[in-house]
Amino acid sequence: MxxxxxxxxxxxxxxxxxxxxxxxxxxxxxxxxxxxxxxxxxxxxxxxxxxxxxxxxxxxxxxxxxxxxxxxxxxxxxxxxxxxxxxxxxxxxxxxxxxxxxxxxxxxxxxxxxxxxxxxxPALGRRWWAATGLGAWTNGRDGEPRRIHVSGVDDIAHSSISFQSIEQWDDVDLVPTLERLARAVWRDRGYGDALPYMWLAEGRLELVAEFGVKEYDIAAIAPIVREAGGRFSAFDGSDRLDAESSLATNGVLHDDFLAFLHAEDAP
Incomplete structure (x- = not known):
C-alpha cells in the first residue's frame, strides 16, 4: 500500500x-x-x-x-x-x-x-464515476467509458427538473414553493434517489433538489455533478454536506434557481 x-x-x-x-x-x-x-x-x-x-x-x-x-x-x-x-x-x-x-x-x-x-x-446495468480533475464518466451502451457533461440550458422556463418527493418538500413547509417552481419550468418529475442526479450530469435534467438527506446520500453524487460541469450545494447555497438538503444544477442556472427558490415573494 x-x-x-x-x-x-x-x-x-x-x-x-x-x-x-x-x-x-x-x-x-x-x-x-x-x-x-x-x-x-x-x-x-x-x-x-x-x-x-x-x-x-x-x-x-x-x-x-x-x-x-x-x-x-x-x-x-x-x-x-x-x-x-x-x-x-x-x-x-x-x-x-x-x-x-x-x-x-x-x-x-x-x-x-x-x-x-x-x-x-447494477440492476439497470449503469454506473457513473468521477474524481476531482479527472472528469465525470459513465459506461456507454457498448460498455466503453464515456465522458459526460451537463446541459447548456440557460433559461428556467426551458429546464427539466426532478424534485424527488412531495413529502420531502412538505416536511420543510415548501410545497407552495415547489408548486410555483413546477409552473415555471418546462417539465417536472419526481424520479427519486440517485438516478436523477446522474441524468443531470448527463445533460438530461437541469435541477435536482432534495431534503432530509444525509452525508452518505450525497457525498458520491457531488463530485460527479461538479466534474460534469454542474454545481452542487445545499438548499441555502453552501457547500455543506451536513445541511440535510441538496441542490444540483447544470451550473448555468444554479444562481437563478437559488434566487427563484428563495424569492421574497415566495409563499
Whole structure:
C-alpha cells in the first residue's frame, strides 16, 4: 500500500469496491426470502444493505487501513482527513420491492470535501464515476467509458427538473414553493434517489433538489455533478454536506434557481 495514494488510485479502488458491492447486492435482489428489518428510526434495512456494506468495509480495511469510514448501516470508524462515505443500497424501499432503481454510493472525502464518487446501479446495468480533475464518466451502451457533461440550458422556463418527493418538500413547509417552481419550468418529475442526479450530469435534467438527506446520500453524487460541469450545494447555497438538503444544477442556472427558490415573494 502506498502511503499517499493519488485520486486516480482512489478512484480505481472505488470502482473495485463497486464491483464487489454489485455482486453482493444483486445476489439477493428480488429474492422471495429477502430478510427485512426495521431500524430504530423506523426505516427499513435488508440483509443486502448490511452484507454490501460489510463487503466494502472489508476491502477498505485491507487496502486503506489508515482511512476513516462512514457508512449508513455501521456508522463511523476512524477519525482522519481521508474518509470513505458509503451508502450500500440507496433506495432500499425500491430494492425490497423488486424495483431496479437503487444504487450503491461510494465516496472519498478529504478534509470534508468530496473528491471521488461512484454511483453504481447494477440492476439497470449503469454506473457513473468521477474524481476531482479527472472528469465525470459513465459506461456507454457498448460498455466503453464515456465522458459526460451537463446541459447548456440557460433559461428556467426551458429546464427539466426532478424534485424527488412531495413529502420531502412538505416536511420543510415548501410545497407552495415547489408548486410555483413546477409552473415555471418546462417539465417536472419526481424520479427519486440517485438516478436523477446522474441524468443531470448527463445533460438530461437541469435541477435536482432534495431534503432530509444525509452525508452518505450525497457525498458520491457531488463530485460527479461538479466534474460534469454542474454545481452542487445545499438548499441555502453552501457547500455543506451536513445541511440535510441538496441542490444540483447544470451550473448555468444554479444562481437563478437559488434566487427563484428563495424569492421574497415566495409563499
Amino acid at each position: 502506498t502511503s499517499d495514494p493519488s485520486l486516480r488510485d482512489d478512484l480505481a479502488l472505488a470502482l473495485r469496491l463497486a464491483d464487489a458491492a454489485d455482486a453482493v447486492a444483486m445476489a439477493r435482489f428480488d429474492a422471495a426470502d429477502l430478510r427485512i428489518d426495521t431500524k430504530p428510526d423506523r426505516t427499513h434495512v435488508t440483509e443486502a444493505d448490511l452484507a454490501t456494506e460489510r463487503a466494502i468495509r472489508g476491502i477498505l480495511d485491507a487496502e486503506r487501513p489508515d482511512d476513516a469510514i462512514l457508512g449508513e448501516e455501521y456508522g463511523t470508524s476512524g477519525d482522519t482527513a481521508r474518509r470513505w462515505v458509503i451508502d450500500p443500497i440507496d433506495g432500499t424501499h425500491n430494492y425490497m420491492r423488486g424495483i431496479p432503481v437503487w444504487a450503491t454510493l461510494i465516496a472519498l472525502t478529504v478534509d470534508g470535501v468530496p473528491q471521488v464518487g461512484v454511483v453504481s446501479q
